[in-house]
Amino acid sequence: MVKFFTSSIAGMAMAVAAVYAQTTAPAPPTTSPGVTYPPVNAVPPIDSPEVVAWLKEIDLTGAPTIPLHTGDPPVCPNPPIVDECYWTCDGCSADDITACGRPNTWGLTFDDGPSTDTPVLLDYLKAQKLAATFFLIGSNVIQFPDLVKREIAEGHHLASHTWSHHALTTLSNEQIVAEMKWTEKAIMDATGLRMKYMRPPYGDINNRVRFVLKKLGYIPVDWTGDAFDTNDWQLPTMTEETVLATFTASLDAYAASNKSQGFYCLEHDLNNLTVGIAQKLIPLGQARNITIAPVPVCQNDNQPYQLGGTAVIPTLSAAPTVAPTSAPSSTVTKGAAPTGSIKSGAEKRYIEKGAMVLAAAVAVVAALA
Numbered sequence: 001m002v003k004f005f006t007s008s009i010a011g012m013a014m015a016v017a018a019v020y021a022q023t024t025a026p027a028p029p030t031t032s033p034g035v036t037y038p039p040v041n042a043v044p045p046i047d048s049p050e051v052v053a054w055l056k057e058i059d060l061t062g063a064p065t066i067p068l069h070t071g072d073p074p075v076c077p078n079p080p081i082v083d084e085c086y087w088t089c090d091g092c093s094a095d096d097i098t099a100c101g102r103p104n105t106w107g108l109t110f111d112d113g114p115s116t117d118t119p120v121l122l123d124y125l126k127a128q129k130l131a132a133t134f135f136l137i138g139s140n141v142i143q144f145p146d147l148v149k150r151e152i153a154e155g156h157h158l159a160s161h162t163w164s165h166h167a168l169t170t171l172s173n174e175q176i177v178a179e180m181k182w183t184e185k186a187i188m189d190a191t192g193l194r195m196k197y198m199r200p201p202y203g204d205i206n207n208r209v210r211f212v213l214k215k216l217g218y219i220p221v222d223w224t225g226d227a228f229d230t231n232d233w234q235l236p237t238m239t240e241e242t243v244l245a246t247f248t249a250s251l252d253a254y255a256a257s258n259k260s261q262g263f264y265c266l267e268h269d270l271n272n273l274t275v276g277i278a279q280k281l282i283p284l285g286q287a288r289n290i291t292i293a294p295v296p297v298c299q300n301d302n303q304p305y306q307l308g309g310t311a312v313i314p315t316l317s318a319a320p321t322v323a324p325t326s327a328p329s330s331t332v333t334k335g336a337a338p339t340g341s342i343k344s345g346a347e348k349r350y351i352e353k354g355a356m357v358l359a360a361a362v363a364v365v366a367a368l369a
């Protein structure tokens, strides 16, 4: 996960960021019966009555005094900040979950949803009798609450991916609280469940962010390093053939290891491309007899939500956990060379962000149709 930024990449990133800023002006607040949510895709204000009340509930005294990172996405500090434990730049994960706790198991997770393409993925997972963990963006949850309800009804596990998908190390402690609590409320309003697990957008987490998350009762789940980033977010800039070949190489390396621990992949139910490739990536694991499971199964956690929700917490028995035995065979050319040269943190982050803008635009069009 060590990612450094070159000046040329930073320049390109700044240009893309400018476009992003223009295309993501805060939308008006979204209102549902009895609830006014903050504008979507923007960091919620910290002076609203709701956030003021949430801040009174927790004690942030003792939070590490690590300076906020700057840049969008942030640039790796040079020299590194002592004791920051910054996963993105240092590869330091502290006590974040970075691997599935079960042997020979693929911790199946999808980030950035729900989106208009999520139903296609849900149909596929249902047909395959598979359950996943969905790291939800609060701004999307309030636009597609029925999809969130469907995910629960079909045995999936829900977790948080913040309200607006900003890099958390660039936000104040209070802004992090606002991002997490508004998302918590949005999902609780839709399902009655209070989230317990979260994934930091871009994997951007350090000890200050961890401190605030723990105060809110959240457990960060990163992914098992670059080898298990499926690169689905790079489509179509990266070709489908390259995505499949790269991930095939990772799975082959895993299959040849002792497999004493499982792994978590980075995948997205963000658009038709990422949902499409998921249906080609999963069979690669099935063909290698790797069990596929959501986070609660990986972590052997039969209380995968925080107390305080209004719904009965689903138990593990509700979730199918094992890949079908009749797995389709892989059509990927084995031995194709992975292309590691484009795995720059800056490119990764901006492309993912661009895809989110596209997904948001699609969602708006769909909502207006």
Ligand SMILES: [Zn+2]
Residues within 6 Å of the ligand: 111, 112, 161, 165, 201, 202
């Ligand atoms: Zn994300």
